[in-house]
Amino acid sequence: MEQKEAIRGAYRMTGGNSFYDGMITCSTLSGKAVCRLVWAMNKAENDAYLEKAMSGIPEHFSGKLLEVPVGTGVLTMPVYRAMQEADITCLDYSVDMMGQAQEKANRLNLNNVTFQQGDVGALSYADDTFDIVLSLNGFHAFPDKEAAYREVFRVLRPGGTFCGCFYVMGEHKRTDWFVRHVYEKAGFFTPPYETVSSLKVRLDGMYTDVNMGKLKSMAWFVCRKAG
Ligand SMILES: C[S@@+](CC[C@H](N)C(=O)[O-])C[C@H]1O[C@@H](n2cnc3c(N)ncnc32)[C@H](O)[C@@H]1O
Numbered sequence: 275m276e277q278k279e280a281i282r283g284a285y286r287m288t289g290g291n292s293f294y295d296g297m298i299t300c301s302t303l304s305g306k307a308v309c310r311l312v313w314a315m316n317k318a319e320n321d322a323y324l325e326k327a328m329s330g331i332p333e334h335f336s337g338k339l340l341e342v343p344v345g346t347g348v349l350t351m352p353v354y355r356a357m358q359e360a361d362i363t364c365l366d367y368s369v370d371m372m373g374q375a376q377e378k379a380n381r382l383n384l385n386n387v388t389f390q391q392g393d394v395g396a397l398s399y400a401d402d403t404f405d406i407v408l409s410l411n412g413f414h415a416f417p418d419k420e421a422a423y424r425e426v427f428r429v430l431r432p433g434g435t436f437c438g439c440f441y442v443m444g445e446h447k448r449t450d451w452f453v454r455h456v457y458e459k460a461g462f463f464t465p466p467y468e469t470v471s472s473l474k475v476r477l478d479g480m481y482t483d484v485n486m487g488k489l490k491s492m493a494w495f496v497c498r499k500a501g
Pocket of ligand 1: 298345368393
């Protein structure tokens, strides 16, 4: 329940003021316009897929969690407020994006969250380190997706949970058009993209207890590393 409230109020709770934060939380006027135009979603739909993506994190989780990529932290810093016992590592390639996440963590007095600049395709952590790896809106951006899948699997402990969400192609023509002609050109997204069925095959091949779905062009998933 707290997690859902945190997702719904993410923008407000972290004092977000950037265009990006408004867009990713579908909160501001311009953010809502992008959500509607590009993703054909309203705020309730946006919150719904994010709730599903984060449903792999138990309330009051107290283990080790890796979030990659954390971006500006607008979606997760409010959620981490209710996870003071957890040991949370946030990683992103962009120092600038992560700096904004760090500011939010400071504002919310999150002392159990550490930030590290790095590449998801070459993680510096030992095998089997984390109980949960969370990845929101990342895999459509990662340049080397195969390396990213491999690394996430490697650092996750047997029995650990991989959950998150990202864009899948072939579900909504207008979204596919914007991805190809705007987001890719701007360097925000990098092909190749999964489809719903290719993602299912991939997750079924690597993980157990795969629970996944999609809302418009956003796929969400929760699965477990066998062990
Ligand atoms: C669309 S943002 C998503 C951020 C955040 N999870 C969210 O939902 O707001 C994509 C992020 O992926 C990061 N990124 C791209 N390639 C990466 C890589 N190889 N390793 C780590 N982060 C990467 C970018 O810096 C950017 O912050």
